[in-house]
Amino acid sequence: MSLDQNEISKLARLARINVADSETEELSQRIGDILDMVDVMQAVDTSNVVAMANPHDAVQRLRADEVSETNQRDHFQTIAPQTEDGLYLVPQVIE
Amino acid sequence: MGTSCPPRDIHIKHIAKSYIYMPNHTVADILRGLEAKTFSSEEITQQYLDAIVAHDPRYNSYITVTADAALAQARAADQARQNGNGGLLCGVPIAHKDIFCTEGVRTSCASKMLDNFIAPYNATVVSKMAQAGTVTLGKTNMDEFAMGSSNETSFYGKVHNPWNTDCVPGGSSGGSAAAIAAGLAPAATGTDTGGSIRQPAALCGLTGIKPTYGRVSRYGMIAFASSLDQAGPMAKTAEDNALLLQAMAGFDPLDSTSMQLAVPDFVGNLNKDLKGLKIGVPKEYFSEGLDPAIGAAVEAALDEYRKLGAEIKAISLPHTHLAVPCYYIIAPAEASANLSRFDGVRYGYRCENPKDLDDLYTRTRAEGFGAEVKRRILIGTYALSSGFYDAYYRKAQQIRRLIKQDFDAAFKEVDMIAGPTTPNPAFALGEKVSDPLTMYLEDIYTIAVNLAGLPAISLPVGFTQGKPIGLQLIGRDFDEASLLAAAHQYQQRSDWHRQAAPGSV
Numbered sequence: 001m002s003l004d005q006n007e008i009s010k011l012a013r014l015a016r017i018n019v020a021d022s023e024t025e026e027l028s029q030r031i032g033d034i035l036d037m038v039d040v041m042q043a044v045d046t047s048n049v050v051a052m053a054n055p056h057d058a059v060q061r062l063r064a065d066e067v068s069e070t071n072q073r074d075h076f077q078t079i080a081p082q083t084e085d086g087l088y089l090v091p092q093v094i095e
Numbered sequence: 096m097g098t099s100c101p102p103r104d105i106h107i108k109h110i111a112k113s114y115i116y117m118p119n120h121t122v123a124d125i126l127r128g129l130e131a132k133t134f135s136s137e138e139i140t141q142q143y144l145d146a147i148v149a150h151d152p153r154y155n156s157y158i159t160v161t162a163d164a165a166l167a168q169a170r171a172a173d174q175a176r177q178n179g180n181g182g183l184l185c186g187v188p189i190a191h192k193d194i195f196c197t198e199g200v201r202t203s204c205a206s207k208m209l210d211n212f213i214a215p216y217n218a219t220v221v222s223k224m225a226q227a228g229t230v231t232l233g234k235t236n237m238d239e240f241a242m243g244s245s246n247e248t249s250f251y252g253k254v255h256n257p258w259n260t261d262c263v264p265g266g267s268s269g270g271s272a273a274a275i276a277a278g279l280a281p282a283a284t285g286t287d288t289g290g291s292i293r294q295p296a297a298l299c300g301l302t303g304i305k306p307t308y309g310r311v312s313r314y315g316m317i318a319f320a321s322s323l324d325q326a327g328p329m330a331k332t333a334e335d336n337a338l339l340l341q342a343m344a345g346f347d348p349l350d351s352t353s354m355q356l357a358v359p360d361f362v363g364n365l366n367k368d369l370k371g372l373k374i375g376v377p378k379e380y381f382s383e384g385l386d387p388a389i390g391a392a393v394e395a396a397l398d399e400y401r402k403l404g405a406e407i408k409a410i411s412l413p414h415t416h417l418a419v420p421c422y423y424i425i426a427p428a429e430a431s432a433n434l435s436r437f438d439g440v441r442y443g444y445r446c447e448n449p450k451d452l453d454d455l456y457t458r459t460r461a462e463g464f465g466a467e468v469k470r471r472i473l474i475g476t477y478a479l480s481s482g483f484y485d486a487y488y489r490k491a492q493q494i495r496r497l498i499k500q501d502f503d504a505a506f507k508e509v510d511m512i513a514g515p516t517t518p519n520p521a522f523a524l525g526e527k528v529s530d531p532l533t534m535y536l537e538d539i540y541t542i543a544v545n546l547a548g549l550p551a552i553s554l555p556v557g558f559t560q561g562k563p564i565g566l567q568l569i570g571r572d573f574d575e576a577s578l579l580a581a582a583h584q585y586q587q588r589s590d591w592h593r594q595a596a597p598g599s600v
Contacts, residue, residue, distance in 0.1 A: 008473075015431060015476040016438070016453075017469055018461035027470065033532055034474055038420040041490050044497070051492035052499060054322055054352070055308040055548020056572070061351050076215055081445035088440050091451050 001039075002032030119278035119600060122187050122335040129176060129186045136176070136186030140169035140230050143188050146600045147232065147279050153598070154255045156264075156274035158193045159201050160233035168230040175228060183342050185228030190280040192271050193234035194241055195221050195326070196315040204317045205249035206239045208437050208444045208463035218315025219347045220284055220326050227342035232280055236270030239465045240434065241291055241319045243267050244537045247528045248467045255524070256299060257596035258562055262521035265295030271329050272299040278600035282330035282339055286316060288323045289422055290516075290541025293553035296329055297516035297565020300555045302582060302592060303329040304336050307573045308548035309354035311340075312347030320429035321352070323422075323545040331592055333554060333582035337361035340575060356573060364576040365583040370404030372581070374568075375509030379415035380540055385518045392557030392564040393515050396585065400513070403584055408509055412501040417494050418543035419535055424478045424491035425546070430468075431475030437463060467531070499547040506571050511581060514540055516553040516565030544569055552578040555591040563591070 003011070008028055012019040019027065073086055082089040120128070120139075128134050144162050151157055165188065172186035196202045196214035198221075203209045217225070225231070238248045246254040246269025256264040257277040264273040268285030272295035275283055285292040287305035296303030304327050311326045318324060328339030341361050347353040376397065381390055397407050439445035439459030446462050449455035464472070478487035505512060517537055527534040544551045549572060553565040566585075570578045586592050 003477075011473045011476050011480070012457075014480060015472050016435075016456040016460055017464070017472065018457040019469075020461075027473065030470055030531065031474055031477065034423055035477075037532060037535075038424055038487070038491075041417060041420050041424075041494050042486070044417065044494060046490060046493035046497070049493040049496050051489055052496040053492060055499070055546075056354070058309070058352065058354075063348070072215070076441070079211075079213055079215060079442045081439060081442075090440055091449050091455055093452050 136169040182228035190283040219312035238267035241267040265298035267291040290538040298521040300563030304552040314349040318433040320426040372405040373509040375410035380514035388559035396556040427471040427475030512569040516567040520562035
């Protein structure tokens with residue numbers, strides 16, 4: 001199976017990755033190959049199998065709802081592409 | 096089994112006198128030398144730094160070398176040792192895979208996306224190793240975001256296998272493996288999501304352990320697939336692995352999947368008697384696609400275990416053939432979520448002159464990620480998208496349980512599972528990079544272990560055509576101690592792990 005141009009465009013949009021037209025055909029083929037490879041799973045009866053998300057079936061450990069972090073904004077923003085007055089700058093969103 | 100047995104006698108009780116020199120130091124050797132004041136940490140650190148400058152251009156195993164910081168750490172370690180308050184690994188130089196955040200040092204994950212990323216904090220693994228007294232030589236090369244089995248997807252270029260520089264070192268911890276095999280670090284950290292410690296260890300003639308999921312903290316380790324990722328050590332010997340894992344392991348409140356369990360005495364347990372140990376050998380791991388020379392070397396290793404008092408039993412893991420398909424849904428799905436954080440806003444690469452926010456996101460990610468990473472994000476996005484979730488992601492999670500149940504059933508019969516680490520020895524650079532599906536099959540024996548969360552070790556058990564062969568031992572949950580002991584005792588009777596790659600220092 002291979003994905004058509006529209007399906008690749010939709011995936012690219014969902015993943016927020018710009019895909020050039022020149023890349024579409026190869027991507028479609030490669031993704032299709034992987035979908036073919038994983039297709040063998042469909043033949044397995046899993047009707048009574050509980051999905052497994054964690055190897056130990058562990059649940060999220062919770063901590064007390066107390067402040068545990070100090071403010072390190074200036075430290076973290078030294079590596080930001082663009083900041084101003086402690087804010088991260090991005091292109092204007094609202095006209 | 097095949098006939099092309101390695102042309103050497105494996106039954107070596109005493110190390111043959113034919114060695115010209117001890118190829119390069121193990122961590123245990125270095126600790127003995129430091130203790131005896133044969134050399135200082137500063138001297139041996141300088142020696143490794145010089146060797147990296149002189150020889151790494153051939154291997155490309157390091158992305159960043161932190162020479163000044165290393166020498167400062169070494170001097171501090173020498174002082175601490177003199178004061179009698181050094182840690183377990185005081186003064187031992189090591190390298191960190193460039194996936195572990197190291198404060199003040201570039202942490203790139205071998206991606207253009209993080210080429211300018213100076214980590215603002217340390218990963219727990221890095222902090223714990225520093226507390227134990229290790230000296231960080233630098234950050235090792237890897238597949239971009241740990242996605243690969245050949246170390247060919249790095250933004251910083253491919254890594255060469257010291258045993259044969261036309262071949263891959265394996266991946267994704269290929270830089271860590273090549274650095275150790277080349278004598279440019281005695282040990283290194285790695286991470287293993289589908290085999291990324293064990294496969295490069297096998298291909299480079301090293302010993303490497305993937306601990307049980309939850310044994311080592313993932314905090315500050317750049318996430319690929321969070322329900323599979325686990326950090327671990329890579330070194331020449333099982334003894335070194337025990338020393339390093341002793342320092343790395345333990346509960347961390349900063350990782351919500353870290354397990355609250357005491358860390359056993361891995362080093363003290365190395366000589367635990369193997370008499371009566373039941374080792375299961377899955378028939379599915381010796382099927383078509385296995386290089387006969389690897390099959391023969393694994394059989395020879397199993398004979399050694401018989402001599403050590405172990406009982407070898409045939410077992411079956413019937414869902415083995417579903418592990419690779421299952422992994423190639425679950426890992427990309429988790430990766431697509433984890434890698435959504437790279438958006439050009441807070442750190443890392445940002446595209447030039449974005450015209451609006453959407454352009455900033457989509458062009459930053461198109462330009463910052465390499466081809467394999469983009470492919471996996473798109474597959475993961477597909478598997479999680481509306482209308483496909485049940486057929487792919489949920490189905491894979493159900494298959495994952497069947498795979499885990501195979502192991503649960505086997506461990507009712509046996510204490511440990513043995514087989515080859517990889518179906519083939521190191522393959523040629525460029526040979527599989529254009530055909531991802533055949534590359535994925537190189538991880539066929541390692542992937543199921545991550546899906547089940549189990550610990551597993553790879554150790555060298557022979558050579559074929561001058562390339563190392565790895566044996567994989569898989570253990571019960573949190574039973575790293577038995578794996579390290581089994582590997583250590585084999586290494587007391589063999590010298591595969593003491594072979595030096597041609598041209599290594």
